[in-house]
Amino acid sequence: MSEIVRKESFKHVSYLWDDDEAAKLAGDEVALLIYRSNLLGADLRLTNYGGGNTSCKAYAKDPLTGKEVEVMWVKGSGGDLGTLKKSGLAALYVERLRNLKNVYRGIEHEDEMVELFNHSIYDLASKAPSIDTPLHGFLPFKHIDHLHPDAAIAIAAAKDGKKITKELFNGTIGWVEWQRPGFDLGLKLKQCLDENPGIRGIMLGSHGLFTWGDTAYESYINTLEVIETCATYIEEHYGKTRPVFGGNKIESLPWEKRKEQAAALAPILRGFCSSERHMVGHFTDDERVLEFINSNDLERLAPMGTSCPDHFLRTKISPLVLDLAPDEDLSDTSNIKARLVPAFEAYRALYTTYYETCKHPNSPAIRDKNPVIILYPGVGLFSFSKDKQTARVAAEFYINAINVMKGAEAISEYTSLPRQEAFNIEYWLLEEAKLQRMPKPKALSGKIALITGSAGGIGKAIAVKFAEEGAVVIVNDNDEARLAKANEEFGKQFGKDVYITAKLDVTKDEDIQAAFDAGNIAFGGIDIVVNCAGLSISKPIEEHTDKDWDLLYDVLVKGQFKVTQAAVAIMRKQAIGGDVLNIVSKNALVSGPNNAGYGSAKAAQLHLSRLNAAELGADKIRVNVVNPDAVISDSKIWEGAWAEGRAKAYGITVEELPAFYAKRTLLNEIILPEDIANACFVFVGGLLNKSTGNVLNVDGGVAMAFVR
Incomplete structure (x- = not known):
């Protein structure tokens, strides 16, 4: 044929x-x-x-x-x-x-x-x-x-x-x-x-x-x-003897409202699901999911759990169904958390009973008791696991389980595996041995990072370093052409489950909110924010304009504050701590010619970092600073007028700048974006979890910039 x-x-x-x-x-x-x-x-x-x-x-x-x-x-x-x-x-x-x-x-x-x-x-x-x-x-x-x-x-x-x-x-x-x-x-x-x-x-x-x-x-x-x-x-x-899943009990919210509710709730859920280790989330409002979670049969079928071993090994035996109205006001975080605490405690207790009832003398120790699949009627499905791919695949498997329940109910009556049989698969010694053979998690596994200005230069190097170390990243920039190029590069290097992109101009509140909302929906929240977006203007004092001054302070100081403010709101929803890293400059500490606007803005960034560290310590949010100097490679800052202004200030040509900057350092080294990325990783990689309010110079050694 x-x-x-x-x-x-x-x-x-x-x-x-x-x-x-x-x-x-x-x-x-x-x-x-x-x-x-x-x-x-x-x-x-x-x-x-x-x-x-x-x-x-x-x-x-x-x-x-x-x-x-x-x-x-x-x-x-x-x-x-x-x-x-x-x-x-x-x-x-x-x-x-x-x-x-x-x-x-x-x-x-x-x-x-x-x-x-x-x-x-x-x-x-x-x-x-x-x-x-x-x-x-x-x-x-x-x-x-x-x-x-x-x-x-x-x-x-x-x-x-x-x-x-x-x-x-x-x-x-x-x-x-x-x-x-x-x-x-x-x-x-x-x-x-x-x-x-x-x-x-x-x-x-x-x-x-x-x-x-x-x-x-x-x-x-x-x-x-x-x-x-x-x-x-x-x-x-389908529908011959009764409506699919017994028909609709509720209606879905409109698409935009579903996204809004998901973005608001995801960090709260992630915080609960990360009680034992940091989890990464995934959200879907696939029409098959909505048909199931909006149905009259949800209450009966969801607790039964899945039947196929391939399904429940990735989804746990049953999901957590939220008792929240689709259009619930989620702005009062304390109230929503208080309402969800009993649901999560009940789920953990149920899972513990399942384990204790079914375990054998040689069974492995109980694993994470938190749900993998969380259903929000009228809105969609959240899944949480060790990384984005595992969370996404868990959601795909639960959709398969929904399809199975739908088909079985249409032709007969759905049956799930007995709990003991399910346990014997989930805690099978051979499955445990397979888990033990898995590679050790990388230092940033389970972490979610947003680095402003990460489509090039220092920001891109930081995003690449974090992704290599296991994090998922929200790559962003205000230059859409540059962002498109970065998207292509990250896609080839890391694949779809490691990053998303978002257009982000740090002077625009709507861009900041949209970028974090996108991260909430894609990954569940935020753990690391690096304020890296910047620009430089080098002029003698008499040539500085109000426009120059406002732009420098809007991007460097206000932008850093607004991005940090938005990130902290999410981190507090999660209640699992976090890191804010601010890429400042040696110019925050060193006085030089033709630099009044840029240098003073950098000084403001540095002190703002100290102020934030003092305020956010109670939330286990660490705020630290990396001070680079003369990172010329792949940097938009060094294109055009800034390079010309600095060369003029030092009485040299633009071409002589890299060697000039290297020679004035104690180590006689040219500083690269990767050097700054490594410094950022030092702060967030796990060895400095009890450090905040610090400044790390990465400038080859400039004595005038030593922190006194």
């Missing part, structure tokens, strides 16, 4: 197979496996980021005997189908893997089999095998897909799921009841196939779908067709 016809055959899944691209990979089954996996992973209706696994079996030469042996390539532990590469596959001898059943001691000893997978490794440089490896290994098919499509899980999680599956597919899809993934489940899949020869796939109760084929293409098409059938069946049942 042609590609055009195939595409038109599917409504609920994306047919992405390209015959020309696949032809280039002919004969290379592993390459075709990767190609197929990437196509499947590109459609979130089929599987989420990091979810599902695929495999192929083919013959390869044994490096020791030179004989052809059957090898299985399967997605290894961790990784993502959409971005899978060969390095993400585990390669195992099929015969050796299947022979492990000779030493299998039963389901009570399930976990010990994972280490025994190592006896089956074909490619010693390949990825570590995942717990799902035997699920692929005991099935005889050349190509296998194991996915978590919403439509299939909706049937798998329905009260009548087994009956529906049998009737819908006329017995061509098998059924295996819920069981934790592992060696024993692999044997159960093989048993199901033996008892139902000729089936085209197996539904795993509450879990997902297994489908297969003799070629990569056959497996791909089989997978799409099965999921399409599930989705079509569910769609035909």
Whole structure:
């Protein structure tokens, strides 16, 4: 069948197979496996980021005997189908893997089999095998897909799921009841196939779908067709017996008002969710979310929790639903916090009871008791986790869980996993071992930073340094062309989950508010503000105009104050402290010619920093200063008149300025933007958490600028 016809055959899944691209990979089954996996992973209706696994079996030469042996390539532990590469596959001898059943001691000893997978490794440089490896290994098919499509899980999680599956597919899809993934489940899949020869796939109760084929293409098409059938069946049942989710209980706020409420509430929620460690947030008002959280069935379904292990491992077993009116007045922070305290305490107590009731003698210690998913009826969904990507993915998984509940309720009745089964997955020793193998968090992991003027020069260097150290950053500038260029550079270097951009002129209140609101919605709040935006005017006293003076003070002094004022309001909502760093100058301390406006403004910035440090200490907000000098590289300040004015003041040419400034320092060094970025990191990286009101000179050593 042609590609055009195939595409038109599917409504609920994306047919992405390209015959020309696949032809280039002919004969290379592993390459075709990767190609197929990437196509499947590109459609979130089929599987989420990091979810599902695929495999192929083919013959390869044994490096020791030179004989052809059957090898299985399967997605290894961790990784993502959409971005899978060969390095993400585990390669195992099929015969050796299947022979492990000779030493299998039963389901009570399930976990010990994972280490025994190592006896089956074909490619010693390949990825570590995942717990799902035997699920692929005991099935005889050349190509296998194991996915978590919403439509299939909706049937798998329905009260009548087994009956529906049998009737819908006329017995061509098998059924295996819920069981934790592992060696024993692999044997159960093989048993199901033996008892139902000729089936085209197996539904795993509450879990997902297994489908297969003799070629990569056959497996791909089989997978799409099965999921399409599930989705079509569910769609035909929406609203047939009752309204979706029992119909609307409330209406959503208008879009702009939802954003306004989200921006106001996010820092408060982040503060509660960061009681054990700093969390980064994500907000979505996706229409699927709104349909669920505005419904009559929210109160019944939300506490039930999710069914698929891939869902609740990332979302916790159930969300926190806020008891706030959509149009609640959120301006009185103290009142809103007082109302939310009981809700968070109840959630933490509920999670603690869940842990204490279900734990085993060897269970890992209880983890963070705060919710990951928070639902605000009429407004949207907040998620909080260790970084932006994890928070975003958690929200995506909960949307999948909503889709599952919606489908299951349409065709039958939604059922979730028993709490004990959920606990056995969440606190599985193998999952704990995986968590322990995760890289140690970077110094700024979980931190949110806004650096004014961060599209170039010193500001950009600080933003890059902070992002490299684990922070998420709000990159901003008043120059839109410069900001667009920075956006492109940050996108290539860090990807979408590390930064956002915002146009910000520090002399405009609306820009300041909009930038912080954008940060609240994207990340949940703010932890670090660096006042770096600046300009310089160098003129003799008789040439200074009112316009020059006002501009210098509006940007450097008032701008620093207004940005700090807005940041402090958010930090106080969070109540988890914070850092304000002010990039001042050696000119705040050193008197020089032709510098009355700039030098006095810098002195005002410095003393304002001391005043803020004295006032904000009670809030655990630290205020410190970095004093650079002569940072010429990539700086707009040194373009044009300022450089000419300074050169004139010192009786040299503009070209001689870098060497001139270096020679007058004690270390004879040229100062770069990266040097200032490193100084900023020293203040916020965790080693100086008990320091505030300090000044750190980064000027190569200018004795006149020593702080006395």
